[in-house]
Amino acid sequence: xxxxxxxxxxxxxxxxxxxxxxxxxxxxxxxxxxxxxxxxxxxxxxxxxxxxxxxxxxxxxxxxxxxxxxxxxxxxxxxxxxxxxxxxxxxxxxxxxxxxxxxxxxxxxxxxxxxxxxxxxxxxxxxxxxxxxxxxxxxxxxxxxxxxxxxxxxxxxxxxxxxxxxxxxxxxxxxxxxxxxxxxxxxxxxxxxxxxxxxxxxxxxxxxxxxxxxxxxxxxxxxxxxxxxxxxxxxxxxxxxxxxxxxxxxxxxxxxxxxxxxxxxxxxxxxxxxxxxxxxxxxxxxxxxxxxxxxxxxxxxxxxxxxxxxxxxxxxxxxxxxxxxxxxxxxxxxx
Amino acid sequence: xxxxxxxxxxxxxxxxxxxxxxxxxxxxxxxxxxxxxxxxxxxxxxxxxxxxxxxxxxxxxxxxxxxxxxxxxxxxxxxxxxxxxxxxxxxxxxxxxxxxxxxxxxxxxxxxxxxxxxxxxxxxxxxxxxxxxxxxxxxxxxxxxxxxxxxxxxxxxxxxxxxxxxxxxxxxxxxxxxxxxxxxxxxxxxxxxxxxxxxxxxxxxxxxxxxxxxxxxxxxxxxxxxxxxxxxxxxxxxxxxxxxxxxxxxxxxxxxxxxxxxxxxxxxxxxxxxxxxxxxxxxxxxxxxxxxxxxxxxxxxxxxxxxxxxxxxxxxxxxxxxxxxxxxxxxxxxxxxxxxxxxxxxxxxxxxxxxxxxxxxxxxxxxxxxxxxxxxxxxxxxxxxxxxxxxxxxxxxxxxxxxxxxxxxxxxxxxxxxxxxxxxxxxxxxxxxxxxxxxxxxxxxxxxxxxxxxxxx
Numbered sequence: 001x002x003x004x005x006x007x008x009x010x011x012x013x014x015x016x017x018x019x020x021x022x023x024x025x026x027x028x029x030x031x032x033x034x035x036x037x038x039x040x041x042x043x044x045x046x047x048x049x050x051x052x053x054x055x056x057x058x059x060x061x062x063x064x065x066x067x068x069x070x071x072x073x074x075x076x077x078x079x080x081x082x083x084x085x086x087x088x089x090x091x092x093x094x095x096x097x098x099x100x101x102x103x104x105x106x107x108x109x110x111x112x113x114x115x116x117x118x119x120x121x122x123x124x125x126x127x128x129x130x131x132x133x134x135x136x137x138x139x140x141x142x143x144x145x146x147x148x149x150x151x152x153x154x155x156x157x158x159x160x161x162x163x164x165x166x167x168x169x170x171x172x173x174x175x176x177x178x179x180x181x182x183x184x185x186x187x188x189x190x191x192x193x194x195x196x197x198x199x200x201x202x203x204x205x206x207x208x209x210x211x212x213x214x215x216x217x218x219x220x221x222x223x224x225x226x227x228x229x230x231x232x233x234x235x236x237x238x239x240x241x242x243x244x245x246x247x248x249x250x251x252x253x254x255x256x257x258x259x260x261x262x263x264x265x266x267x268x269x270x271x272x273x274x275x276x277x278x279x280x281x282x283x284x285x286x287x288x289x290x291x292x293x294x295x296x297x298x299x300x301x302x303x304x305x306x307x308x309x310x311x312x313x314x315x316x317x318x319x320x321x322x323x324x325x326x327x328x329x330x331x332x333x334x335x
Numbered sequence: 336x337x338x339x340x341x342x343x344x345x346x347x348x349x350x351x352x353x354x355x356x357x358x359x360x361x362x363x364x365x366x367x368x369x370x371x372x373x374x375x376x377x378x379x380x381x382x383x384x385x386x387x388x389x390x391x392x393x394x395x396x397x398x399x400x401x402x403x404x405x406x407x408x409x410x411x412x413x414x415x416x417x418x419x420x421x422x423x424x425x426x427x428x429x430x431x432x433x434x435x436x437x438x439x440x441x442x443x444x445x446x447x448x449x450x451x452x453x454x455x456x457x458x459x460x461x462x463x464x465x466x467x468x469x470x471x472x473x474x475x476x477x478x479x480x481x482x483x484x485x486x487x488x489x490x491x492x493x494x495x496x497x498x499x500x501x502x503x504x505x506x507x508x509x510x511x512x513x514x515x516x517x518x519x520x521x522x523x524x525x526x527x528x529x530x531x532x533x534x535x536x537x538x539x540x541x542x543x544x545x546x547x548x549x550x551x552x553x554x555x556x557x558x559x560x561x562x563x564x565x566x567x568x569x570x571x572x573x574x575x576x577x578x579x580x581x582x583x584x585x586x587x588x589x590x591x592x593x594x595x596x597x598x599x600x601x602x603x604x605x606x607x608x609x610x611x612x613x614x615x616x617x618x619x620x621x622x623x624x625x626x627x628x629x630x631x632x633x634x635x636x637x638x639x640x641x642x643x644x645x646x647x648x649x650x651x652x653x654x655x656x657x658x659x660x661x662x663x664x665x666x667x668x669x670x671x672x673x674x675x676x677x678x679x680x681x682x683x684x685x686x687x688x689x690x691x692x693x694x695x696x697x698x699x700x701x702x703x704x705x706x707x708x709x710x711x712x713x714x715x716x717x718x719x720x721x722x723x724x725x726x727x728x729x730x731x732x733x734x735x736x737x738x739x740x741x742x743x744x745x746x747x748x749x750x751x752x753x754x755x756x757x758x759x760x761x762x763x764x765x766x767x768x769x770x771x772x773x774x775x776x777x778x779x780x781x782x783x784x785x786x787x788x789x790x791x792x
Contacts, residue, residue, distance in 0.1 A: 196627030
């Protein structure tokens, strides 16, 4: 009951527009320095109309990697379009790990060769083998470099950024992302547990110490269910972990207990502190929605339009079906 | 007995003793205050081995415990699994305890144990060293001599010193020959297997991994480690032993069963589970976390929620007044309806609601992933204290292994944190509720009730 009420209150206090016009925000949830506001479709009909977008983990097959920096990908679904999220990575034992540099769109049963991928494993040779994939994502701190280097055909081009990123965690193994991931994985997992998936959710806004750092929207809730753990563990929790190590302070409005009268008073103060925090976060989210005016067309495929956004601190890509946003990945370049 | 002693013991029993003066003193005081009660703690299934070793040492050495006969100590040790009993008894050797009481207890336990041959076959070195210590070097030498060269005098000696403890003197003689390195023809299958494995490692198939690796180190250095692992019993991955209610709830959640499909079985298992639990007079509020994180994933899928539901079920049966407050979940939990874990974790609001009826204690059964907002529950508890509400508030965390790190998931310092790995952990919860309302000094009758709560199975 409380959850539904909180969602209704959130919807009443914030009208999202532009890129997020079809979405309603849920209540803020947080763990450590990472805050998340779930995004839900305005209407239930929206979910049904987007059933043709297949979830990525179940539908994607990494056919292989004929050369470093090239991935051959296939949409296994015989019906349905696959919008492969930007900056997904594939980890597997004994081969070369890769990450994509942009959103890829695959029609039903389509095979696509992407030759502008990043090799993210500098210190070990070998290439991806079929059916050994493990889905992952580039950490938020690496996505700016990955975005700026998209479209360039040099598999080594992210190594310098990975090496610099790993060094911030005290790991000095060059451009080898898994060497950063392995010792930190146990610390990343609690974020996945704590920031729980909610029924009907199709996206989320991510906040680091109270500051909006990313918005991710999926075509439908089945897609989101697959993506949320990947986004949390690999992409956003990594930024939260680093912020905690840098002793950044959380931006909670404090629950003032001075002069507390009774339990009703305590309940009101709790609700007020939460309302204030929700409002602070929603204000940032509303401001972001206007970025749709600055999107540049990048590609058209399977009846979908892919656009790139680069405006001030914000970078990302958006996929439109007609006038509707079906996929969005926006992130702040400076954390 | 001072109540604080018991509470301190409950707080520390799962943490290994590493020689801290404070903990050793606690054991000593417990033993001196209530030696009878202390004896029963030897069988505490949740106590770390190091505590049991300390208990045995105290029961042997402290004058206050000398009212307890050797026989009763041995009987209590025999309630433990054989290997554990051996490890506990080994404290006599390691601490060099040399007296008649120690010797009698050690020999009665070892030689009189039904699994003496198995222990000898799989833990030969430890058993031999303990025997040598208990008998003394000279007596052990004589035992070896008389085993190797049978004589009438020798036979009398063996009977007097050792064989009279044994339920089957012939098997005991065989086992002693094995330990003393005296040639014999084994009739006991484990001893026979152990002997044969010296010649050919494959003959030892089924022996514990450590035993086989020990044999490989001496007799079969060329055998690859992988072969040894394949021959050994799979002790590395012992099957999880969840309680009957936890298992039932987990199956029902995994298979999404309807109420009528498991209800009857639920009642049957509940009745069995509560049969040995006394009823506790208390007015209790329970906040049950059924948020999405309680589902967990992988091999732990639905374990936290199933264990939490089992604990609630047992508490409902064994606490006179209990009010349930649910956080998250696909529906309100009831006998007919099993909600799937879902939604956010607003523990602070539930804690506040629970406090309104001023219960004697509040239990929050949660994994501790408080996400709305992290830290609010601690602030609400602080508020409750400022308003003069002093009831104890427990955070009960259903854990999968005792190694789980809970520092990040602790709701706050004012919560009494109780990790619970098994539904039998309800006993500790009930004991603590009982102690919360007991006087500072516990009467012998109350001590007996605590004993029943903690230890009777």
